[in-house]
Amino acid sequence: MRSVPFTAAAAAGCALLLLSGCGSSGDSDAGKDSKASEGPLQEYMKPVTSAYDDIDYEKLQVEQENIVASCMQEAGFEYTPQEYSSVSNPWDEDIEWGTEEFAQKYGYGYSSGSESEDGEEEWVDPNADYVAAMSESERAAYEAALWGQQDEPLEDDAEYEWDWTKAGCYGKASNETYGEANSAYEDPAFTDLQDEITRMYEKVQSDPKLTALDAKWSECMNEAGFDFAKVNDAAESISEAYNALWEAADPTTGSVDTTAEAELREKEMSTALADAKCQTKVEYQKTAREVQFALEQEFVDTHKAELDAWIEQYATDKAAK
Template sequence: MPAAAAALALGLTACGSGDGGGSGDGGELTYEDSPLAEFFTTGEEAEFDQEAEEARYAEESARIEQLVAECMAEQGFEYTPMDSSGSVSFGPQMDEDYDAVENARQNGYGFFTWEDQAEENPEEFVDPNQDYVESMSESEQTAYYEALSGPMVEYDEDAEMETEYNWEDSGCYGSAQHQVYEVESDQAATMDVYSDPRWEELMTAMSATYEQAQSDPRMAEINEAWATCMADAGHADFATPQESMDSIMNLQNSFWEDNQDDPDYTGPTEDELATAKEQEIALATADYTCQDETDFATEQMRVQFEIEQEFVDENRAELEAFSEALAGAEQ
């Protein structure tokens, strides 16, 4: 998909999770300013329509469920499609009124606060297949789930695990998702362009611009300015915003890791949860405030885009050929 490749090309900008403050000299950069962006667009690009995307996702999910039911019937099992309508949301649109700092004050990073947000629109999930599966013997259940999602892979910590996804090994769901996303999708032709071996070297070289930017000395200076701001705010243990966010994710994981041998464990106590939420909100608020005060996102974009421009200057002919192939696929 175009978005996937754009994310590869603009990977660094995703690290700038603030609200994109000024650049320090009156200029403000956005994703659209990327020198590589022009090669991933094909003219008039429609603005992101959240409602349309949610409707598309719901339609695709319904189609997948239909195909899964047909596939399971062929395998000798009953399967009632699950209704995902109304359950899909891409979250708040980050329009010009979005305030990352204010959002952090309310929701932190979203690790310990997501249940509070979910309670605003509670929806209890009910699997329509639960009673049917529970009526089976253990061996029948194993066969059912293997038909549904593919054979279970036993984890061997001493063995090298195969990480490449293969839809053919993923049961009826794998087959259905392949059919919907790779065969029926109107973006299938576009995806073929990205997977064409002709562009493999170009894509690899392009992704390397991100790694180059990460190791650029100017990035260290940008991170240092943010870290100094965080230390002044009482959070001196982090070198980058990612480390800050990871610390809360690790805290969340620790509750379960520390109680993995307790089959009755259902999560942190109310007191533990309250303390964790307070810690998360305080840290996230400081993080986004410091990103805003140091123009973190814009300054990182500035470095990334300069490196991208060098790449474009060196590979313009091939990038233009790729863009033409992309345009042809999307017609």
């Protein structure tokens, strides 16, 4: 299966998304004013989230890969560290995800990381040939050492809590390199508060103002030749299609059906552009921000004591260092 290895940098990013609302922006001018995308809760929690601003993730990823290599050697396998310096961000950081400009160039961004501007593969697994030469049983042991042993298949709708102690050499390396960086989001004292934040953001999508716009957006998409009921359905359909494509990859080489991949990329681009245009037409993201910011302010007012405790704990820790 072609995928970039999981790192705790991704885990940290997911944690930070709790304070972003995880929303795309369909307004072509959205994002030009950074304050337009930062709500009351995001502003309030900056003493905690700003701790991530100075982290050199590329350096930590190099350290992680070296720890993985050492761990795999102890387990009896060879492992060549991935050179993350060769994997650059495929997106222009000045173009906001979800805008028409982004969609025109990158679609939803699902396929952007697999190819460079000239169409050549950017990410190549340096261990692919080594793994391909293994027998089925050897490969299973290698994967178990690298990622951990999965006891039973995960259901599609099941909640999954990552446990580094059961995640093989990557889990060990992730904890050693990113454990401190993720501490604010792994502290059991604030787990319930984070769950409340997640539920608060989930309320945004179910707000009557947005469900009314879903219908208008759906009508616009129908006129463009697409059949989706809600805004989130469009991107999710492409995500699910890519998951299916990668799950059907050759188990030995990790290669996928290139014709199907090209067709899916074309579908991604056309869907994302129509989606962005229709969101702009109905002013979906403008309304979404209004709803989100109102809920964030209500959340800050209601949970100020817990938020202050979280800030005091981790802003103070940062200052002490």
